[in-house]
């Protein structure tokens with residue numbers, strides 16, 4: 001080991017001497033750069049993280065496709081850390097170098113790391129080949145998956161790569177689902193893109209999904225994004241600010257779904273950032289109050305801040321925004337006017353048909369659940385041999401559980417108490433309904 005590292009460190013030193021004159025280099029910064037993740041996965045898969053003289057270890061929170069969650073097991077991921085090392089790639093010696101910008105890390109409170117790859121020679125071809133291989137490998141791992149990004153301050157962070165949730169597992173009024181699906185399909189078609197381009201119209205689409213909590217707004221958004229092979233970028237409005245929002249929108253890829261959750265949390269003021277307020281130095285009481293209000297606004301998303309990013313030049317073509325809210329009635333009309341929101345879809349509490357479908361969904365055969373690749377497939381009861389007894393139980397269940405009283409989430413959570421036991425679910429449901437209704441203090445309408 002001693003001799004090996006000595007030779008290695010001599011090679012590195014030698015390379016660092018000749019690189020400025022004979023080296024081709026590419027730089028990759030880790031801030032919101034998927035290429036960084038692709039390279040780092042490629043390296044850690046080949047064990048370079050472990051063999052580098054300095055490596056960073058973390059618990060892998062992004063599963064590889066096909067990984068079954070092993071309860072209690074924490075898989076470690078090693079990535080090369082500050083310093084450099086060399087490796088052979090297709091007959092070329094490549095040097096990987098990473099530096100951490102400590103000062104910047106303190107400002108942004110996130111890791112600011114600059115990675116470079118260097119090869120000997122004038123051309124960067126081999127480095128591009130390597131990055132392409134990293135990309136191919138990455139695309140292979142995310143095939144039929146959806147990558148989910150969330151904002152970490154003003155940066156996007158990939159938080160998960162998960163299987164696409166089949167649309168058939170989001171139980172909704174059929175016409176709502178079809179309407180949304182058809183609208184997405186039409187918007188993303190080549191004809192529509194051309195149509196927008198010919199008329200120089202901004203190629204964007206906005207949807208508002210509204211309704212009580214637990215009716216499937218987020219689930220539908222994830223599922224529909226997956227259906228069209230689009231990554232999803234999620235911003236929780238209560239945890240964001242105007243400045244972050246601006247930077248986050250600037251960093252969006254060209255075609256993606258942006259999910260703005262709890263849009264009713266947008267500050268209803270039409271003013272924007274406090275630093276745009278010219279009167280903040282004034283000493284009198286009213287300006288002091290304004291200053292306090294401005295400071296509060298700097299930690300929230302204001303209506304004007306949001307409208308700016310939705311309409312602004314930083315708004316990418318092909319971007320689909322889905323906003324969700326439990327309180328549509330509180331939204332400013334300006335936010336949901338056509339052009340910003342093209343379709344509004346109400347996701348109501350479960351009606352009788354949805355209640356029946358939920359029962360079938362939880363207790364019916366798994367094959368009845370459509371698969372993501374095939375597009376929208378409802379529970380094709382006629383084509384599958386679903387026990388007629390189960391159908392009759394589902395009808396009875398839907399008769400006992402009052403319509404428009406419970407969310408899908410509430411009904412699912414009750415049914416899960418009787419997983420694999422439809423008889424139990426049916427026989428106890430009257431009691432559950434009565435208890436829940438008295439909890440909600442709603443009149444029993446059955």
Ligand SMILES: Nc1ncnc2c1ncn2[C@@H]1O[C@H](COP(=O)(O)OP(=O)(O)OP(=O)(O)O)[C@@H](O)[C@H]1O
Pocket residue numbers: 169170171172211212213214215216217218219220324325326408409412
């Ligand atoms: N229509 C539905 N079909 C299937 N599952 C659902 C449906 N609605 C809710 N669920 C389940 O309930 C849970 C919460 O759903 P989800 O977050 O999509 O609801 P939401 O309407 O976005 O809620 P909120 O308004 O509180 O954000 C999830 O586990 C989801 O699987």
